[in-house]
Amino acid sequence: MRHKQGRLARAGNPLGENRTVTAQDRHDSAEHRLGTVGVAARPVGAREATAANLAWWDADADDYQAEHGAFLGDADFVWCPEGLREADAALLGDVRGRRVVEIGCGQAACARWLAASGAHPVALDLSGGMLRHAKQANARTGIDIPLLQASAEELPLATGSMDAACSAFGALPFVASPRTVFAELHRVLRPGSPWVFSVTHPMRWIFPDDPGPNGLTATQPYFDRTPYVEVDAEGRATYVEYHRTLGDWVRALTSAGFVLEDLVEPEWPEGHSRVWGQWSPLRGKLFPGTAIFVTRRADR
Numbered sequence: 674m675r676h677k678q679g680r681l682a683r684a685g686n687p688l689g690e691n692r693t694v695t696a697q698d699r700h701d702s703a704e705h706r707l708g709t710v711g712v713a714a715r716p717v718g719a720r721e722a723t724a725a726n727l728a729w730w731d732a733d734a735d736d737y738q739a740e741h742g743a744f745l746g747d748a749d750f751v752w753c754p755e756g757l758r759e760a761d762a763a764l765l766g767d768v769r770g771r772r773v774v775e776i777g778c779g780q781a782a783c784a785r786w787l788a789a790s791g792a793h794p795v796a797l798d799l800s801g802g803m804l805r806h807a808k809q810a811n812a813r814t815g816i817d818i819p820l821l822q823a824s825a826e827e828l829p830l831a832t833g834s835m836d837a838a839c840s841a842f843g844a845l846p847f848v849a850s851p852r853t854v855f856a857e858l859h860r861v862l863r864p865g866s867p868w869v870f871s872v873t874h875p876m877r878w879i880f881p882d883d884p885g886p887n888g889l890t891a892t893q894p895y896f897d898r899t900p901y902v903e904v905d906a907e908g909r910a911t912y913v914e915y916h917r918t919l920g921d922w923v924r925a926l927t928s929a930g931f932v933l934e935d936l937v938e939p940e941w942p943e944g945h946s947r948v949w950g951q952w953s954p955l956r957g958k959l960f961p962g963t964a965i966f967v968t969r970r971a972d973r
């Protein structure tokens with residue numbers, strides 16, 4: 674999966690209960706390193722969430738790239754596990770000559786595709802582990818993208834310095850306040866600039882995080898915004914992920930000064946058999962797995 678979204682919390686356990694981690698999957702190594710022992714349902718503020726996610730993505734970076742690197746490519750712009758590509762969707766419009774910031778870039782494959790398409794990208798991520806992979810891919814491809822280590826909540830970019838922004842599942846599911854990120858993007862983007870980002874489709878929150886038949890029965894309220902939190906033995910967060918309803922996303926965007934132009938829900942393509950965590954052909958044929966918000970910074 675693109676990230677862990679509720680993998681343990683919503684495997685059928687009641688909300689609010691701590692639960693022992695027993696699932697064997699590729700996240701075991703990072704969980705072991707971070708001392709994750711269970712999940713909790715409790716509020717998590719910005720500072721704790723950002724610290725937990727920095728530690729998580731550093732610990733998981735090598736495994737993430739080992740599992741998904743080939744699918745994502747070195748210089749390719751894949752929006753989601755359904756495999757929708759910017760080369761086909763053109764959600765950012767004509768990027769030639771544009772200064773584009775990729776938020777939560779991981780290995781920065783999207784930024785490299787943008788550079789090859791004539792844009793002038795910079796790629797930003799919280800995790801030094803992820804950026805190490807981005808640096809290696811820069812060297813491998815000869816496409817030398819400027820890399821910035823920072824949180825999307827505080828962009829180290831000048832006001833009005835960017836012509837477009839994008840994110841493929843980067844940062845937004847993991848920050849306590851998307852409004853903070855949107856306010857920062859509003860600051861750094863020129864009026865009228867596109868801001869396009871993909872996240873897990875909010876309706877997936879109600880289902881157990883399972884690519885098989887168990888992932889077809891609703892078990893959790895759509896309206897419950899309590900984040901999914903994994904904790905260590907002392908109760909400290911080791912991974913945090915937030916749920917926002919569709920309305921939450923729209924309100925956060927519009928109140929920050931963005932105009933919503935489209936909401937793309939990529940359909941599962943015929944013949945696409947690759948499972949990514951909870952994204953599978955079985956579920957993809959029944960309901961959406963990804964929401965891509967196509968927005969533009971208002972002119973004023």
Ligand SMILES: C[S@@+](CC[C@H](N)C(=O)[O-])C[C@H]1O[C@@H](n2cnc3c(N)ncnc32)[C@H](O)[C@@H]1O
Pocket residue numbers: 675676723726730745776777778779780781797798799800803823824825826840841842843844845847848
């Ligand atoms: C699911 S990965 C997606 C990476 C890449 N965009 C891709 O498509 O593979 C999420 C990324 O968001 C980054 N991230 C998490 N919290 C962040 C934050 N507050 N600011 C910037 N990046 C963040 C992680 O380090 C990680 O690289």
